[in-house]
Amino acid sequence: MHIAPPRPARHRLVAALENLSVTFRGMTAHPDERNCACHWGGPEELRLLKTPDVELEPDLLRRTWQAIDWTDHAAVLRRIPPQFATVLVAGRTEPLFGLEEVGYSFARGRWQQWPGEQADSVREFLRARWVQSLTDPDAVVPAHQVFVMCAEASGTLGP
Template sequence: MTLPDLPAARRRLDSALDDLTVVFRGMTAHPDEYNCDCHWGSAEELARLKVADLELDLDLLHRTWQAPDWTDKAAVLRRILPQLASTLVTGRVAETYSDMETIGRAFAFGAWREWPAGQSAAVEEFLGAWWSHTLTDPDPVVPAHDVLVLVTEATGMVRPWLDAWEAHRFPAADAHLAAAADHWDHDLLGDRLPWSAWENEEELCADLTAWLVRHASDRLRDSGAPEDLLHRIRLLGVTGPDRWDDPHWPDYFYWRLRQEP
């Protein structure tokens, strides 16, 4: 088996981070931007968002991407994007705030795909480079299942990221798949998405489940995953009573969606 080129993946990610810094240099929140000083922060902190390239402390950065009520969400996201991306990659966000879906929504709310071509391309390349590096790295600072949540919420799609995972046929990516499947199966066997999606939750759940059924079993078996995990993934392809009456149905509680007569 050909091993992945981790240094090349890291160089791609570093280049994407550098590009974000260049593309979004000088960006500020709108001069008239406002947020409640009782719930968001002080006037002094708001003023920092209107100064270009001024580094924010982690708490202010968190409150900024978390707030859903900016008047010009795109401008606020552009202002914080280089620092946010760097903080995500180093794991400093995950250490303090593990709500990956909310960070992903901050990207989506900023409507980054509608930005000028150079800006949207820089964001797309960052997301792709970070995902590829995560799959390639045997010990990423942010687990693959968490990164997948963020990039899915940022783009509103899970299939392209799963396609990339399918293309990464390396031991590290297989190990991440085993960890993710073990993390997700409790929800998926209850026909629930393992995170709170902003929209299209049923579609995302169906796509993720179908991909695991099609692609996960062989890779998990080849990588030495436990037999009980293989059975749990197999059961994702079984529906109704055949699922929960299966002899390998886990003995801990799952939601049973049996329709009462």
């Protein structure tokens, strides 16, 4: 019988994902948030961003993080971390050009300026994601793609 060795990086990533879920539970987009219906979506979809803890359809989640013209990008981004991070780890994001787009979205949201617990939660997720991509032989997303995402999101090349 072969027993797989423990993977501390994977455990750290799971803990970071759980922390995102706790930290961002109940978050919503600003009540007055809007976006172009012809490019982003209709009022029903916008209503979902203003409803806490409702899972978004994959296409809506993608359009949400990719949109660059939110009035309050930070509030919109704080609405999606638990689901978004899980999709990122599973390799199910569909950026047009690469994972740097995900990093740009985080950077637009200025997550480092969010309240301490929120910023710490995102920081730990990015670090745990990076370490896991380097050490897990079964990582779904190649380390070089995770590196670009983390570098763009954090504005630094270091952990």
